[in-house]
Amino acid sequence: MIILGILLSIAAIGFFCWLLFTLAVFALPLFVGVSAGNWAYHTGAGWLGAVLVGLSAAGLTLGLGQVVLMTIRPLWARLLIALTFVAPAVFAGYHATHGILKHTMPSETWQTAFSVIGAIAVGVTAFTRVAGMAGTDRSNPNLARA
Numbered sequence: 717m718i719i720l721g722i723l724l725s726i727a728a729i730g731f732f733c734w735l736l737f738t739l740a741v742f743a744l745p746l747f748v749g750v751s752a753g754n755w756a757y758h759t760g761a762g763w764l765g766a767v768l769v770g771l772s773a774a775g776l777t778l779g780l781g782q783v784v785l786m787t788i789r790p791l792w793a794r795l796l797i798a799l800t801f802v803a804p805a806v807f808a809g810y811h812a813t814h815g816i817l818k819h820t821m822p823s824e825t826w827q828t829a830f831s832v833i834g835a836i837a838v839g840v841t842a843f844t845r846v847a848g849m850a851g852t853d854r855s856n857p858n859l860a861r862a
Contacts, residue, residue: 749774809838
């Protein structure tokens with residue numbers, strides 16, 4: 717029974733790490749959706765209106781980000797848009813890692829050091845996923861063959 721508990725704990729930790737890395741890309745749309753829903757609720761839209769406004773704002777943010785990444789040509793502009801999506805993911809990764817490490821490490825210095833490492837890992841993962849959302853440029857014949 718003890719071995720089963722250990723294996724289930726390892727599986728749960730792995731699941732939550734996978735969930736963190738998967739949802740890191742959606743940190744900006746989530747933030748925009750929650751903010752818009754909160755605004756709608758406080759202006760008198762009620763719960764249903766706030767949920768609809770929040771979901772619409774989050775979907776619009778994600779869709780607009782993907783469309784802009786696919787249509788803008790300059791690399792520096794694409795990088796700025798990708799960093800706009802990655803910055804909240806890094807912030808969320810830092811705090812998620814720090815929240816886990818507070819329970820496992822007594823030293824605050826090591827907590828901060830490993831939290832920064834976790835934030836960098838989440839940021840790099842989010843950047844590669846956001847860059848993957850941009851797709852390839854089909855108008856360039858050299859890229860279309862690849």
